[in-house]
Amino acid sequence: GIPSRLKAFRMFLSRYPRWKEHITLILIAAPSRTQVHTYRELRQEIEQMVGLINGEHGGVGWTPVQYFFRSFGYFELTALYHLADILLVTPFRDGMNLVAKEYMAARRDRAGLVILSETTGAASEFNEALIVNSNDVDGIAEALHRALSMPESERAERAQPIRRRLERYDVGRWAQEYLHQLMHVCTMRDKRWAKKLGESGRESIYAAYHAARFRLLILDYGGTLVRLGDATAPDGELYRILAELAGDGRNDIMIVDGGDRGSMAAWFDKINVDIAAEHGAWVREKGKRWIPLVANLADEWKETIKPILELQTDRTPASYFTESRHALAWHYERCVPELAKVRVSELEEELQGMDERLSMHHYEDTRTIEIRETAISKARVVSHRLSRRHYGFVLAIGNDSSDEDVFAILPEDAYSVRVGDDHTAARFLLDSSQDVRRLLRGLVSMPCSSEL
Structure with a gap:
């Protein structure tokens, strides 16, 4: 997601020139798989874009992008976390993503703001962060502007619950819950075998x-x-x-x-x-x-729900929705699992509360969410x-x-x-x-x- 991040930063500087000389993007690209040809090409693309932005917008006393192609030690990284007003993390795919948690934990002043792509591992926990689509360059640029323009009171209000969760849900508690869930899986497996048709x-x-x-x-x-x-x-x-x-x-x-x-x-x-x-x-x-x-049967509810499913389909590659006379269904079996999980959660939240009002019922099946008449x-x-x-x-x-x-x-x-x-x-x-x-x-x- 680094090239998209750089494109968004370039768009931001062009769209909001008043921020020039008041903002610096510190880009850290830790060396990884340097022997792989694709990674060497990606590094070359990144360095070309950094040069383009610095040459286009920089000046004698200001460099818009400070680029580091090396690993940072614990103390260096902690110092950067503490200095940074905003953390911008926008990968296309991701695992746990501890960077966002490390950044918020390092901000002893209880400030700091996080911009996360919806596919990051931390996005589901950081509801107070600004969530963006890593493919949406324009959206990332606008999120940067919103973050920089945000009042201190709102930044603190967003940071407080995140820090509270980090303090209470530490690595010890995470390990305890992990072991508990592992034991639960074993228990469910035993129940499944007990119930399996023999x-x-x-x-x-x-x-x-x-x-x-x-x-x-x-x-x-x-x-x-x-x-x-x-x-x-x-x-x-x-x-x-x-x-x-x-x-x-x-x-x-x-x-x-x-x-x-x-x-x-x-x-x-x-x-x-x-x-x-x-x-x-x-x-x-x-x-x-x-x-x-x-x-x-009345099908008026479909006119309310169809635009919602159309939007989810547009936002989620490889998804699609189908329509029968009395039902609608959104299918995500071919989608990237991480993104599908985010979209399903969003759709469930949006549909919740509509069921009774629109005389419909929605339920999640195997890689499908279906909505139909309650009757x-x-x-x-x-x-x-x-x-x-x-x-x-x-x-x-x-x-x-x-x-x-x-x-x-x-x-x-x-x-x-x-x-x-x-x-x-x-x-x-x-x-x-x-x-x-x-x-x-x-x-x-x-x-x-x-x-x-």
Whole structure:
């Protein structure tokens, strides 16, 4: 992020010339990977830009950029931290980033202001800092001007809570929490193994299935019957499994998914199953026409939410949003994880409080945030089906939070299975769609596929 930082400083000096001779950028580039050709090119680019800025804006008694290509010792660095009015840290990607914390800890005068890019490790903790996009040269230049023009009282007000957190949350406490979380992970792992569907669980499911007069199977599609991201038409093996299950007159099969009704109808048209598409907004029982779950749904809320998702998409490379008749979804599976985490937090905060006011509901799934009408849910469709007949065997399998609503309304003796995630109300866990197919194949006693 150093070239962007220098471009921003150059823009700042051109836009606000009154700060000339009153500000100096001290740029420290500690040598790293000097044998790598790309790093040598980056150093050359930086030094050319430093020369350009100093030649363009500097004078006999003032050098705008003081550039150091060397490492600084503890005492030198502490002295610089203490002298600097502003710390500017704008990497494109980052880890813990202790520099911001070191700077604030060194400011014994309880002043100092930090400008951080949103991808720095410290950005999530330094809410009082000025947060910028490391790609936004104009935004960094304006943040510099805002920081330099900020009243002392506001600077102190921003610095105080940061220093308080640094004093209370020191390295000892960090280590203690780290060990606590490590033990928590071990505990959760043990719980997951205890809940994972093993041989005895399978035998229990198979025995209950074969003993029941009427059976209901509730199956999610994407991420459950096929791998997440592979939500296309069923392959030959899956088609045979579903067709054989649906061919048994004692079975009712419901495919309940977030997919659009056109695709769902095309994929399952020749199988004797019921379909609930778009998370239950549309329902089609076998041999019948599509009907809406709730008539005359209002979609005015989408006009408020779409601009928010469009902005997040513009600000987050590789993200995108999709729209169905009664839902919107923002997808970030291809995004840089660090940036995605920041954006998800921002979006969750913005949507919070809108749900009740706009009659909508938002939830986070696997690399997706979906917003839809509150009246629409998989659980509502399943509840209606359960009220129409007494089933001696009920099995529900899903992979996301919308399926948790289904698990919550099932009869006590029903079997529920969550794929992938261990934060679930389901009775059992499976790791993948391949494991789901093995389970279903066992119900119909089909031979194993060589692929699986």
